[in-house]
Amino acid sequence: MSTSANIGDLANVSSGAKPVHVICLGLSALDQVWRVDRPFSGGSEKIKAVAYGTLGGGMAANASVAVAKLGASVAFWGRAGNDAAGHEMKSAFTAEGVDVENFRLFADGRSSVSGIIVDSSGERQIVNFRGLFPEAANWLPLDAVARASAVLADPRWVEGAATLFCEARSRGIPTVLDGDMADAEVFERLLPLTDHAIFSEPALTAFAGSADDKSLAALARFGCRVIAVTRGEGGVSWYEDSELHRQAAFSVDVVDTTGAGDVFHGAYTLAIAAGLDVRAAMMFFGGHGRHEMPPRRRPQRNPHHQRVSCIHEDEAMRTIGKNRGLARLADADGHFRIVALDQRPPLFDAIAKAKGITRDQVEYSDVTAAKRLLVENLAPHCSSMLFDPNFAVPAAIDLLPPRCGLIMTLEEHRVEETAGGRKSRAITNWSVDKIRAMGGDAVKVLAWYRPDADAAVNEHQKKFVREIGEGCARHDIPYVLELLVYPFLGSANHTADYVESPGKLPALVIDSVREFAKPEYNVDLLKLESPLAANSLPARDGSAEAKAAQKEFDAIGDICRARNIPWVLLSGGAAPEKFERVLDYSYAAGASGFLAGRTIWLDAVLKNFPDRAAVAASLRKDGLNVLDRLSELTTAKGTQWKARYPGFTDIKQEGDFARAY
Incomplete structure (x- = not known):
């Protein structure tokens, strides 16, 4: 199947012609974000913040919101404390259209909270309290996995991820692992249950000793269909069918990289759920996902709080x-x-x-x-x-x-x-x-x-x-x-x-x-x-x-x-x-x-x-x-000014534009 044909399948996601449902399991955190006006020096220092806000965060949580923004049905399965942060996160999910029936708030638990500092270049530093709640996953409603077209998990809840992946594998449902930083034993347990493992460069380096392309081939021993690594502005590399592949990144003006990788994982999982092949799924994020963080439109870059657009625009184009x-x-x-x-x-x-x-x-x-x-x-x-x-x-x-x-x-x-x-x-x-x-x-x-x-x-x-x-x-x-x-x-x-x-x-x-x-x-x-x-x-x-x-x-x-x-x-x-x-x-x-x-x-x-x-x-x-x-x-x-409108190449049917804008 051609790439263009595969991407065209996504026009049917929210129309009901090709219903897609994704389950995302893992971390949901309440992010407290401080924006500072200069890059970090690397040493001890006191910096005055120019802005502050509280946003929903977490890898699988952000991915679930990205899937919802892209028009698909999605459920978030996770844990939090029965505290103010937990209730705030649950309300935020609901407002974004994410099913939270299995986002459990534990009475004796404490929610995960992160502190994020974003500097003037768009780069960030994150400190996270991962929360306190039971590790057991025996309460998950595994019969509900039958509805899913694909499932995604991050490595923050190992028992939950293993339980979900085992059930999905038994039903022939694709599994996608967000390969963020985690202990080696976490990956050694989850990778054999994973169809698509997508690492960040730091996580791949920590686990495999290097983030180069040879490390991807070395991890093929775990039996994953795809082993990939995201490289920021360097794009993404992946190992599939004994061959190495690459997809270049689109050039954009960086405002804030917070949540960018999470959106990648959500968009990729949706593409796989819709039946796209791997290259088409990578291009779907590269050609579409960049609009989730357009350079001239969205001051807030966390996916919990922004619209996703499927309208093609070049980076200098106005809205x-x-x-x-x-x-x-x-x-x-x-x-x-x-x-x-x-x-x-x-x-x-x-x-x-x-x-x-x-x-x-x-x-x-x-x-x-x-x-x-x-x-x-x-x-x-x-x-x-x-x-x-x-x-x-x-x-x-x-x-x-x-x-x-x-x-x-x-x-x-x-x-x-x-x-x-x-x-x-x-x-x-x-x-x-x-x-x-x-x-x-x-x-x-x-x-x-x-x-x-x-x-x-x-x-x-x-x-x-x-x-x-x-x-x-x-x-x-x-x-x-x-x-x-x-x-x-x-x-x-x-x-x-x-x-x-x-x-x-x-x-x-x-x-x-x-x-x-x-x-x-x-x-x-x-x-x-x-x-x-x-x-x-x-x-x-x-x-x-x-x-x-x-x-x-x-x-x-x-x-x-x-x-x-x-x-x-x-x-x-x-x-x-x-x-x-x-x-x-x-x-x-x-x-x-x-x-x-x-x-x-x-x-x-x-x-x-x-x-x-x-x-x-x-x-x-x-x-x-x-x-x-x-x-x-x-x-x-005088030089004549001319409006530059989008090409609307992804608007295929009634409702596409209203949903995307």
Whole structure:
């Protein structure tokens, strides 16, 4: 039977056309997970966690949830204490659709609990208390094995695994062993009862003396049909029918390897249960299982708490919701021609100056009146607009044209200014959830950032950006991140205003982009400032000075191109002709548009407010003239963004997509 035909059999698993039932037996643990922001040093140290959570874990437990996510019937057989951890695990299984009738909670037992530390590279360290409960397995309902299409066990409950495997063998049902670390006598007892033994490299080394391919052949003496070893990014090797085979791993951006091997075992067991041959089963995990931990979608990587998708995507492809959202922000040609009116302090200052009053004297009604004028006169002429929730939405949401995309800002304009740098926070009572609920097409966040700021300040900023990115991933909504360099408190050119820092160094801008283009932040569109001050940018005329300037823009373009993240330019209030020059350099480096505000509308407010008719007339004449020039330049030179949707090659029948997404 061909590999493709075998994989096609899995389309029938959950439809009932080919019913499959899997039993997973072994460890269920309650995992307490700490995330830290740097790799481990290897010595004694105290590390501050940037996140903490409690999740279900355990090898066979994770495998059972993976099987359930892939659409098959699955039961977990295991032991825990009749304690809070045991009940929490049982409830989690039930919520995931796993049969727990034979997950027994012993009155005098103690549940297994693990502590997991995940570092910034995605690697982890695990400490496990394996629990206290009876070893005997005479209570297992062996008649129920007759329903199974395949069974899996890990080595943590030897009596249970041996009992289950003996019964399955007697009925001709395939047995799969999760070969994790265990004493040699455990494997010597279980391997003769095993059809498919899949080791981790450390476990194979500990048992056979080496994890090389020769060790697989040496273990053939136990009579297993397949002896395999998973090698992480090196793929998987296996010995079958006196021959060695290999399957390469797919390349993905690692976020967290916790549970990855367990998902492999669950997916492989399901494939064997469905009748696939061994190579097809290995390819099923390689081609499908990687989506259980996609790089840009699931901040939580433990299989107890994530969706499994059977939709083929390459590793740089965005999800359907993010693609649809970005398409709403762009015009029909794939250019982002976005007008920003989420500004708060800059607009307060403009109104105050126009009226001859102080910023504190500006009234709420003045701000909403100004924003309504901006939307009324500019919205029909741009691809999307950037709103804030407290002023722009109540002022003018009713005026936003249906075909104009809506980006909602999330950050509070008031920052915590410290000697070591600026700290951002979200607007009070505002969230990604609310933005998605109100129909926003994207979430925008401004992060003040300097790579040379105090380490604690930068960690705060990274966490702020990362957590919002995780929220956007959960809600499948595009994440627009704006980055701005700023002057330090007490420096000669310090200001809290939203103005370009004249003394900024290109490296500060470029290194900031390099940091936040990392997959861990889940950014979909970058809103960036010029790496060089707009007022000092030379004409792009081929001179040595212009070529040197172009290299700075190209550095940004290279980073964004490598991460497949489109980027647009903010105006920073630059004069129109200066901003056009910024765009000229940026478009040569691969930028896809602009997200500008003050350059387009500031003069109309400064010169005419509170005369609303005069503001409107100025916007229609001068404001639109600037906007049209920027749009023409963008259409002529900007890089077109294109949505990249999945190919749906595994969607074969009604119900497949709804289950997989």
